[in-house]
Amino acid sequence: MGWIWNKNAKDYYIVDQKLTTGQNPTMVTVVTPVYNAEKSLRKTIDSVINQSLGVDQIEYILIDDCSTDSSREILLEYSAKYANIIVVFLKKNSGTPGHPRNIGIQLARSNYITFLDADDWLDPKGLEVLSSILLETGDDYAVGKTIQVTSKGMSIVGEHESCKERRRESPFSIPHIFHHLGPRARMIKTSVIKDNQILFPEMKFAEDKQFFIDVLTHCLTISTTAQPIYYLNRMDNQDSRLTNQTNIIQKTNCNLKVINHIIKKDLDIEKQKMVLNRLYEFDSISRFFHTPHFQKTRLKRVYYYKFNQVLKTTKKLNYEFSEEFFHPMNKVVYHLFRDRKYKDLENLFAWEKKEKIKEVIIKDNLPYAVVPFLEDKYKYIRVPMHSILNEEYIDKYKYTLKFKVFGDHIDTLSHGLVRNSNNALLESILPLYIDTNGNGTLELDLEALGQLPAANYSIFLRFNDYLKINIRKPTPGKNNYHYKNRQFTFYDTIYSNIGLKISSIK
Numbered sequence: 001m002g003w004i005w006n007k008n009a010k011d012y013y014i015v016d017q018k019l020t021t022g023q024n025p026t027m028v029t030v031v032t033p034v035y036n037a038e039k040s041l042r043k044t045i046d047s048v049i050n051q052s053l054g055v056d057q058i059e060y061i062l063i064d065d066c067s068t069d070s071s072r073e074i075l076l077e078y079s080a081k082y083a084n085i086i087v088v089f090l091k092k093n094s095g096t097p098g099h100p101r102n103i104g105i106q107l108a109r110s111n112y113i114t115f116l117d118a119d120d121w122l123d124p125k126g127l128e129v130l131s132s133i134l135l136e137t138g139d140d141y142a143v144g145k146t147i148q149v150t151s152k153g154m155s156i157v158g159e160h161e162s163c164k165e166r167r168r169e170s171p172f173s174i175p176h177i178f179h180h181l182g183p184r185a186r187m188i189k190t191s192v193i194k195d196n197q198i199l200f201p202e203m204k205f206a207e208d209k210q211f212f213i214d215v216l217t218h219c220l221t222i223s224t225t226a227q228p229i230y231y232l233n234r235m236d237n238q239d240s241r242l243t244n245q246t247n248i249i250q251k252t253n254c255n256l257k258v259i260n261h262i263i264k265k266d267l268d269i270e271k272q273k274m275v276l277n278r279l280y281e282f283d284s285i286s287r288f289f290h291t292p293h294f295q296k297t298r299l300k301r302v303y304y305y306k307f308n309q310v311l312k313t314t315k316k317l318n319y320e321f322s323e324e325f326f327h328p329m330n331k332v333v334y335h336l337f338r339d340r341k342y343k344d345l346e347n348l349f350a351w352e353k354k355e356k357i358k359e360v361i362i363k364d365n366l367p368y369a370v371v372p373f374l375e376d377k378y379k380y381i382r383v384p385m386h387s388i389l390n391e392e393y394i395d396k397y398k399y400t401l402k403f404k405v406f407g408d409h410i411d412t413l414s415h416g417l418v419r420n421s422n423n424a425l426l427e428s429i430l431p432l433y434i435d436t437n438g439n440g441t442l443e444l445d446l447e448a449l450g451q452l453p454a455a456n457y458s459i460f461l462r463f464n465d466y467l468k469i470n471i472r473k474p475t476p477g478k479n480n481y482h483y484k485n486r487q488f489t490f491y492d493t494i495y496s497n498i499g500l501k502i503s504s505i506k
Helices: 041-049 071-081 098-107 126-137 190-195 207-217 242-246 248-265 269-289 292-296 300-316 328-338 342-354
Strands: 003-005 012-015 028-034 058-064 085-090 112-115 141-150 153-157 166-169 186-189 222-233 360-363 366-370 380-382 385-395 398-407 415-420 427-430 432-434 439-445 455-463 467-470 479-483 486-492 498-504
Touching: 012 071, 028 041, 028 098, 028 126, 041 058, 041 071, 058 071, 058 098, 071 085, 085 098, 098 112, 098 190, 098 207, 112 126, 112 190, 126 141, 126 166, 126 186, 126 222, 186 190, 207 248, 207 269, 248 269, 248 300, 269 300, 269 328, 292 342, 300 328, 300 342, 328 342, 328 380, 366 398, 385 455, 385 467, 385 479, 415 439, 427 439, 439 455
Parallel strands: 028 058, 028 112, 058 085, 141 222
Antiparallel strands: 003 012, 012 085, 112 186, 141 153, 141 186, 166 222, 360 366, 366 380, 385 398, 398 439, 415 427, 415 455, 432 439, 455 467, 455 498, 479 486, 486 498
16 A cells, blocks of 8 residues: 655645546545544544445545554555545644645545544434535535534534524524534535635634634525434543633634634625624633633633733724624623623622522513622623413323413424433424413423433423523422323422423333
8 A cells, every 4th residue: 555745735645646546526525634533533434434325425535634543554444445535644743623624625526525523423314414405405505413422411512503404595594603613514515615715724723613604604505404414522522621621712812813814804794793793702702701710710810811802803893793692691791891890790600600590580571680799780681581380280191381481582482392301312392382472381292202211301492493491490399290101200400490300110
């Protein structure tokens, strides 16, 4: 088996000259950067080889960034066995997944391209689902469901992009479409990337964020699907991992580069608002101040200095950026910082994390969370939606909840949802009856719920397609019901919401 020196690139080798053999073009190119991935690499590669689309329709480019474990040996093994697996070895470690992905883009010859990290895997039908949608619609981009796998179970990442079937829609018609922009569960026309010369910036953080923002702003129409596409492996890489705590300042430096990149693009102002809101509200407030490191460190002034750098970029804007925030609490955080009430800001985040059952009051038929230690100017923070249980009872094996909903989006409430607390793929959709005043009813059919496995379940109301709220139970207590070989226990959770436990009866 030979390695060849690519004279056009200077920094990588291609194994066995596969790109020069004149193979017929495939439908989809999958690009995987590899670095010391020996533990997961076989599962990742096998998930591509075993796609229902057929391996003959897949060009699989794997770029090794100078691994020091057995990753290269594994790659050589697969390259020798499969003609459509193209292995690239970098001469020097790049230190970022952006550079290997860019090489994959440059080498890609298929109509469509998608990305897969070396510790994740694809659903067996994932590539067929996305490519079929793009063939049918002619859209520039399609995205489906990402399932995050941890030691505690499975959850859905970015539900906004997989909550329902959409076809031929502007990306700017989908709220939050610029959130959760990792290289997963999405397929793009290769021409969109190459014709617009879009590449991953070679940064340690936020490279995928900038890349997919650039992609989406060049897409005329996109599609979304509720079908599972991608499994995100977080078994050994939990959210509390060290990098999320200690590198937040480095991440913010990269976010500043992305912010300035977007401002220089001079987008239409409504598009600019939507893109930058993700970077200001989501990255620079929600993710920035919610880190455990912020709560523990004595050097909070470093956070404030860095946040002030972010705020300086807003002076280049022709609108008040905080008016675009989705979450009212984030606007309060911004105002506290602007008014130099740093201790109140710190206490607010500590309270938000510690106080499980927050007091909510209704004023003018709208809900407000009460922050007891803040002065009146900040004390009442609007809650977008809030629901309170009025009555619960069982009749003919149907458990009925009657409740009242307050908030801004009552007219978008669509259905109820019972979802397994440890496996978001196990759920049951419930019919929702609600009037214009927010008086609602959910009926839980014990026969239907009995088909679900024994486990704990959360009960939600759905609004705005993908957002969820719980139903608050004002008085504690449990209700137990037996039906066939199941026991159904409706109880109040630690957050004073209604929960359900399904148990088997022997």
